[in-house]
Amino acid sequence: MNMHPGVKLRHIRLFLAVAEHGSLTAAGRAEGLSQPAVSKSLAEMEAMLGARLVQRQGRRVVLTAEGEVFRRHAREAVASLEAAAAALRPEHGAGRLSVGLLPTVSTRFFPNVVGEFLLDPPLPTLSIETGSHPVLLRKLRDRAIDLMIGRMPQPAEMPGLEFEFLYEEPIIAAVRAGHPGRGQRIARVLRDYPVILPTRDAIIRGTVDAYLASLNLADLVPAVETSTLALGRGLLYATDAIWFISQGVLEAEIEAGQVETLPLGASYLSGAVGMTVVTGHVLPPTLLRLMNLARRQAEHRKKI
Template sequence: MDRRIRLRHIQAFVEIIRQGSLKRAAEALFLTQPAISRTIAELEEIAGARLMTRSRRGVTLTPQGEFFHDHALNALAALSNAMAGLSGEGEAAALSLRAGALPSVAARLMPEVVADLQASAPHLQLTILDGAHGHLTSALRSGDLDVVIGRLGAPETMQGLSFTQLYLEDVAVVVRPGHPILDDPDLRRIADFPVIYPPEAAAIRPFVERLLIAEGVPRLPRRIETVSGAFGMVHTPQSDAVWFISAGVVAREVAEGRLARLPIDTTLTKGPVGLMTRASLPETSAQLLFRQAVMRVAEGFPAGT
């Protein structure tokens, strides 16, 4: 490795890509914009290649930048893991794990995984964060998360990650009990109502779009885009909204009659849910314990659900 490359070069480069602009990256790193610009200029001079292009819309990686980005993320993640292993005293201090979970996983799978770990590995310190697919996979690549459980995303979102399938999950279309659409549950009627719809970054968005195209659903004029389960749980029961959401998020509410699932065929929305890790790094003891617990719990899920 060229000895002129410093940690500040890699941190600045990764943060610019994460933030999408030099200005926001400079603020996140407590630098001035000229300072971070000089840092990237130094890095590109050392690399002997242009790593990114700047425009009013933000920054875009060049092919050389794409290649360097993957390795830079792995380098930061490895350093983060090494420092975590050195902090504190003894093996117990190193056995901590930061897990990311999509909302459906946080609601359906993770409570059982936590119960399993409390019995099988009570010394494992577990931190759970939920969020959208793009945010979680980005955090996994950068080393801010150790594992992620969620849907298999588009190829460009899975670069540098390994994926182990656990089960299949579909998208549910739910409304409040007594909703007018339940009298005639035709998906084409949803355009008459407000619709809670997955945003572009959501892993289920392409599946929902595929379903609507197949069913000939027209444009949705009253659309609220969010993956917030908290919002959907409050807004849907007290309105005429139609909510597209991963089935696992609302499974309990549907079973208990607090929400009603439209009786329509959602086979087209089924997709694999699995365990994601960084492909280039060896499995840690904490990751092994977590994976074993996840696999034990997932074995109890019916196939195809």
């Protein structure tokens, strides 16, 4: 059965915005429409398709099973149309690459990769997104990004994806230079000073929680939860807090002597960092070149 001829590209774009933002109001803001206009457009498309695509869940709007299927195909269709339009504009000849970065590679590793990448024009526009692991993983599956770089997904998340290992990254307990808890047993320090944990959707959070449980600190209530560099770093400088975070996030501050790490006494507090792509997805030559530079940067990192 063919799609109803009344379904327009504007309907599909608006639906994709709702799927991304989880809110009619936020989607309308992004598309320059009012909430009632968004609601009307969705209702029109659902009527023409003969399927319910979204439903309310508390304050959020989530996709139905039919909506998830439609989003996957709709995103690919819109991406193909955008690529076709771009191919008609010679001034944009190098195209665009979309890369999703987790915090551990955003501050030093990937900027070093880009530094090498920029030396060999003509260049595509690099569209770089940072975000939480679940958000970036969803965008990768929806082809909203071409590549995700960061911690290895959990085994249950791997179907349909391919992960390439780059290097091993430790989790650290970071404090400001001269922190009064230095030299004390880690369990005592964690009880005596505020603790900052990664957000609950951060892929390292489960590992950190398991470590705290091994110290009989499963009941520890964090003062703050964040994986954001600017906020976490500011809190370290302003307080006596201890921040559990991937080492790559704070490499520059550690090298500058502004941040120190407390010994954790646990060798398992590390994990694989690498590149994740969709299985069977044809990768453009420029993306393959970017990935090769990431491999070289990882090799260089291992030698330091």
